[in-house]
Amino acid sequence: MKLRPAPPVASDAAMFDALLTDRETQLRLLRFLAVGGGSALVQVAVLRSLRARIGETWAFSVSWVVSTTTHYLANRYWALPSGRHDSVQQLGEYLFAVALSYGINLGAFKLLRHKFGLSPTWATLWAIPPSTIVVFLLLNFRVFR
Numbered sequence: 001m002k003l004r005p006a007p008p009v010a011s012d013a014a015m016f017d018a019l020l021t022d023r024e025t026q027l028r029l030l031r032f033l034a035v036g037g038g039s040a041l042v043q044v045a046v047l048r049s050l051r052a053r054i055g056e057t058w059a060f061s062v063s064w065v066v067s068t069t070t071h072y073l074a075n076r077y078w079a080l081p082s083g084r085h086d087s088v089q090q091l092g093e094y095l096f097a098v099a100l101s102y103g104i105n106l107g108a109f110k111l112l113r114h115k116f117g118l119s120p121t122w123a124t125l126w127a128i129p130p131s132t133i134v135v136f137l138l139l140n141f142r143v144f145r
Helices: 013-021 023-054 054-081 089-113 120-127 129-143
Strands: none
Touching: 013 129, 023 054, 023 089, 023 129, 054 089, 054 120, 089 129, 120 129
């Protein structure tokens, strides 16, 4: 039995470089980041308007839901337009991605508030970046492909 050599495996760095040189992916990433920035502003505005009335954890959660709804609609119809026709499955996949995002965001928010003493606004803003790359990859290559 003759063994064949394994096919070459592209390194993660090479795959990431190829991803970033694809013009369509670059445009989708820029639009995704614009939507994310707008959604972050929505989240901070809602958080600031609610935190004194319902407490910061509830205010964070409500602001996250409003922001996520904004994020979904803007991504679905502008930033990452999709040709998929299975809307129910797509929504389920989006909800999985945002549940993962929520877990990362809430964990980072709590860490930044309690271990680093940041204000609720700054903790919210700094909690967003950790999940951004994970969510972009899931949304761009799976949910809104």
